[in-house]
Amino acid sequence: MGEFFRVLTDNGQLFVDGFTNTVKLFLIAAVGSLVLGTLLGAMRVSPVPALRAFGATYVNLVRNTPLTLVFAFLVFAVPKLDVNIDYFPSAAIALTVYTSAFVCEVIRSGVNTVAAGQAEAARALGMTFGQVLTLIVLPQALRAMVPPMMSVYIAMLKNTTIAAGFSVLEAGAIPAYMAERGEPQFAVLLWITIGFLILILPLVALQRFLERKWRVAR
Amino acid sequence: MTTGEPLIVLDAVNKWFGPLHVLDDVSLSVGRGEVVVVIGPSGSGKSTLCRAINRLEPINSGTITFDGQPLPAEGKALARLRSEVGMVFQSFNLFAHKTILENVTLGPVKVRREKPAAARERGLALLDRVGIANQADKFPAQLSGGQQQRAAIARALAMQPKAMLFDEPTSALDPEMVGEVLDVMTSLARDGMTMVVVTHEMGFARHAANRVIFMADGKLVEDASPAEFFANPRSERAKDFLSKILTH
Numbered sequence: 338m339g340e341f342f343r344v345l346t347d348n349g350q351l352f353v354d355g356f357t358n359t360v361k362l363f364l365i366a367a368v369g370s371l372v373l374g375t376l377l378g379a380m381r382v383s384p385v386p387a388l389r390a391f392g393a394t395y396v397n398l399v400r401n402t403p404l405t406l407v408f409a410f411l412v413f414a415v416p417k418l419d420v421n422i423d424y425f426p427s428a429a430i431a432l433t434v435y436t437s438a439f440v441c442e443v444i445r446s447g448v449n450t451v452a453a454g455q456a457e458a459a460r461a462l463g464m465t466f467g468q469v470l471t472l473i474v475l476p477q478a479l480r481a482m483v484p485p486m487m488s489v490y491i492a493m494l495k496n497t498t499i500a501a502g503f504s505v506l507e508a509g510a511i512p513a514y515m516a517e518r519g520e521p522q523f524a525v526l527l528w529i530t531i532g533f534l535i536l537i538l539p540l541v542a543l544q545r546f547l548e549r550k551w552r553v554a555r
Numbered sequence: 556m557t558t559g560e561p562l563i564v565l566d567a568v569n570k571w572f573g574p575l576h577v578l579d580d581v582s583l584s585v586g587r588g589e590v591v592v593v594i595g596p597s598g599s600g601k602s603t604l605c606r607a608i609n610r611l612e613p614i615n616s617g618t619i620t621f622d623g624q625p626l627p628a629e630g631k632a633l634a635r636l637r638s639e640v641g642m643v644f645q646s647f648n649l650f651a652h653k654t655i656l657e658n659v660t661l662g663p664v665k666v667r668r669e670k671p672a673a674a675r676e677r678g679l680a681l682l683d684r685v686g687i688a689n690q691a692d693k694f695p696a697q698l699s700g701g702q703q704q705r706a707a708i709a710r711a712l713a714m715q716p717k718a719m720l721f722d723e724p725t726s727a728l729d730p731e732m733v734g735e736v737l738d739v740m741t742s743l744a745r746d747g748m749t750m751v752v753v754t755h756e757m758g759f760a761r762h763a764a765n766r767v768i769f770m771a772d773g774k775l776v777e778d779a780s781p782a783e784f785f786a787n788p789r790s791e792r793a794k795d796f797l798s799k800i801l802t803h
């Protein structure tokens with residue numbers, strides 16, 4: 338047991354650095370994919386066929402590509418076009434691009450839970466598409482969107498570990514460093530698991546809070 | 556009753572849903588202050604006609620003019636037109652996440668950019684007019700069907716529309732609540748509102764309408780005063796239809 342705690346205390350800085358980058362990657366990609374995913378979701382329910390087609394193509398293309406390939410594309414292929422970006426921003430963009438497709442689908446399915454008559458009545462009052470979406474449809478869709486959205490974000494938190502394969506020092510990169518230092522792998526992996534569990538707790542709490550806040554009166 | 560140029564004019568309007576010809580060369584004009592009741596068998600195109608007037612349903616050919624202007628195809632101009640035409644649906648469609656008063660003030664504040672205080676004052680007056688002022692702070696699901704439909708009428712009136720469209724406003728109501736909604740509509744008609752009303756309430760058609768339109772298979776088959784239509788329907792379709800609904 339002493340040995341188990343020693344693994345953590347002897348390598349504290351590495352754990353702190355790794356998980357700090359994990360949290361940073363997560364937060365940047367969470368905000369990015371919420372914005373991009375909402376825009377894509379709006380496209381998919383818009384009355385303009387070209388926008389709907391664009392949204393559908395994006396989702397089908399990105400959702401069916403392994404995340405590792407999205408990373409590889411951004412980290413290796415894009416710099417070949419003389420665009421110089423660092424590993425960390427590349428990883429953040431890759432996660433954002435990938436997760437947006439899933440956020441888009443959560444938004445679209447949430448919108449579909451709202452009765453068509455709601456949007457129709459709003460249009461009949463003279464509301465624009467943006468007003469119909471933001472004032473009438475999305476507020477009623479939020480409640481249905483919370484659980485699947487949280488699943489998307491928990492999956493994304495775990496997906497940050499793929500960045501380790503692309504030279505980003507995040508939690509997923511810790512085992513390789515620890516192996517070099519000759520630390521026992523089992524203890525290291527257990528600590529990383531505990532780290533992720535701790536990071537997921539606030540997400541679960543947020544889900545509870547939002548579900549309660551947006552409980553619909555029926 | 557009717558003064559000056561008509562408010563709503565449909566000229567040779569055609570509409571298809573795939574192979575189905577739902578509006579077949581429909582021409583109709585509705586004068587200012589006129590109340591037109593639309594009747595006809597199920598699937599004859601009554602709802603589609605009603606929804607074409609504020610372009611919730613686009614048409615394939617012909618023209619529709621509202622207040623002297625052809626209906627705009629899209630964008631801000633279409634939104635403005637819709638704000639001038641009130642619409643009441645069979646299933647009420649009150650905004651489920653807003654209180655009754657918010658339902659009534661949302662359009663004026665967000666679409667017309669009115670001051671919230673002014674919109675609130677007029678909203679409360681309208682709720683009072685339709686007899687549900689005491690329900691202002693409740694959510695739609697807490698009201699009876701009749702109260703919800705009266706709230707929906709108040710919501711449409713809050714935009715100070717030039718015309719009101721009703722698509723079977725009492726069909727989803729329990730029988731004991733039909734009267735309270737028809738009373739509100741009758742008083743609107745008496746106050747000179749231009750109305751197009753799809754309904755099976757023959758009492759309302761007889762007493763409040765200036766004209767009755769009978770539709771069948773997407774065609775406008777008859778267009779007559781209520782007295783004339785009910786006493787002497789000219790077409791077989793109308794005679795057949797009336798015999799079915801008037802016997803019970």
Ligand SMILES: Nc1ncnc2c1ncn2[C@@H]1O[C@H](COP(=O)(O)OP(=O)(O)OP(=O)(O)O)[C@@H](O)[C@H]1O
Nearest residue numbers: 572573575577595596597598599600601602603604
């Ligand atoms: N969005 C749609 N897509 C395809 N067909 C439709 C659509 N809306 C209506 N229809 C069809 O068009 C025809 C006319 O429909 P409409 O709703 O205007 O009839 P209605 O006279 O209002 O009938 P009801 O008395 O049952 O309400 C019907 O056959 C209907 O099935």
Ligand SMILES: [Mg+2]
Nearest residue numbers: 601602603723
């Ligand atoms: Mg209908």
